[in-house]
Structure formats: structure tokens, C-alpha cells
Amino acid sequence: MNPSIIRTRYRRFRTKKAIKRFNVDVSKYSGILSIPCLGMRLSEVMKAFYLFKGKKPKMVCMNNKHFQSVIDFWRSTGAINKELSTGFYMVSMAIQLCDEIDLYGFWPFSSRFESSKTDVAYHYFDNIRADTAVKAHAMNQEFSIIVQLHNLGIAKLNIGAC
Known part of the structure; x- marks a missing residue:
């Protein structure tokens, strides 16, 4: 949540x-x-x-100390310099706990990848758009890491419509 x-x-x-x-x-x-x-x-x-x-x-x-340790880890790598999104925190937690990880809904852009360039909301539960979210979160950096996790076979990233 x-x-x-x-x-x-x-x-x-x-x-x-x-x-x-x-x-x-x-x-x-x-x-x-x-x-x-x-x-x-x-x-x-x-x-x-x-x-x-x-x-x-x-x-x-969620444990505050664990949350802070995940933030500290990603900042220490230099890969992320803003607040982690809840989704990226959950991906980080899943890497520690799960044998298989299937990811849906991670797309840092305001329109879909597919040919029908429909709008994509940042949250499914409100009207915040992806271009607004980048003010608080490093969405492109997080997505880049998730793509790397996908390419390494650590997680399966699904970018099409659900």
C-alpha cells in the first residue's frame, strides 16, 4: 500500500x-x-x-530501519539520488525475498509504449501523471535499474497493457 x-x-x-x-x-x-x-x-x-x-x-x-537501509543502499551506488518510489522499494524487497518476480505497472513515461499512445497515470488510484512524479522520484533511474534486473533474468518486466 x-x-x-x-x-x-x-x-x-x-x-x-x-x-x-x-x-x-x-x-x-x-x-x-x-x-x-x-x-x-x-x-x-x-x-x-x-x-x-x-x-x-x-x-x-514496513520496518522503518529496513526502508532506510534500502534507501542508503541505492544512494550509495549512485544510481538513485531522490526518494525511492514505493514500487521500487517493493521491488528491492522482492529481490531479497522471492524466487520469481513479475513486475507490472512500471513505466516512467506519460504515454504507453505500444502503438496506441494512450495516457498512463502514475498511480492507479489518483490523477497524478508520470511527468509530475519525477519531481519526487527518480523514475527514469528506477526504471533503468528495473530494465537491468529484467535483462539479467532477476525480474520479469511486463510493459504491455495488463
Whole structure:
């Protein structure tokens, strides 16, 4: 789960309406839900999750020290000089945990690769465009690393329409 969703869509779980919306949205998932507890009190996240009604996925709270170590690693390589995107952090985590990695939705440009040059949103859940995202994240640098991971057979990058 992207940290900006918690801030914007779920208002940091500070209202009953936001918690209810979280409950409705989370009920669509099973398996493991990774929650970014970065910059939040764990009690806020746990309150929203505790009040959740229905089938609960397993919740994993991102570890701030791990997140910082991943940032430090990529900065030490000189490959990335801005904040990591949540997606790139998750790719970095997947490299450490998974035998196979299939990636969808990583495309740092504002239009599709294919012949039909349709617009591509940066986030699937809001109206932020890729050209706006580059102000906060090193999207081209991240994508270049992901392409290298693909070429090395470490991850399979899918750039076509899902």
C-alpha cells in the first residue's frame, strides 16, 4: 500500500468514515497486505485494522530501519539520488525475498509504449501523471535499474497493457 493512500484516501485513519472506507477496500484482498507505517504511529494503523470487519488479510507493517537501509543502499551506488518510489522499494524487497518476480505497472513515461499512445497515470488510484512524479522520484533511474534486473533474468518486466 502506497503511503500517499493512507494520507489522502484514508486520512491517516483519523475519522470513522476513513476507517470504514479502508475496511471496504481491504475486504477485496487476501494474502498479505503491506502497510507503510512510515511517519505514522503504529497505533493508528492497528486501530484501523482492529476495527476491520470481515475477512482480514495478513498485515505486515514496513520496518522503518529496513526502508532506510534500502534507501542508503541505492544512494550509495549512485544510481538513485531522490526518494525511492514505493514500487521500487517493493521491488528491492522482492529481490531479497522471492524466487520469481513479475513486475507490472512500471513505466516512467506519460504515454504507453505500444502503438496506441494512450495516457498512463502514475498511480492507479489518483490523477497524478508520470511527468509530475519525477519531481519526487527518480523514475527514469528506477526504471533503468528495473530494465537491468529484467535483462539479467532477476525480474520479469511486463510493459504491455495488463
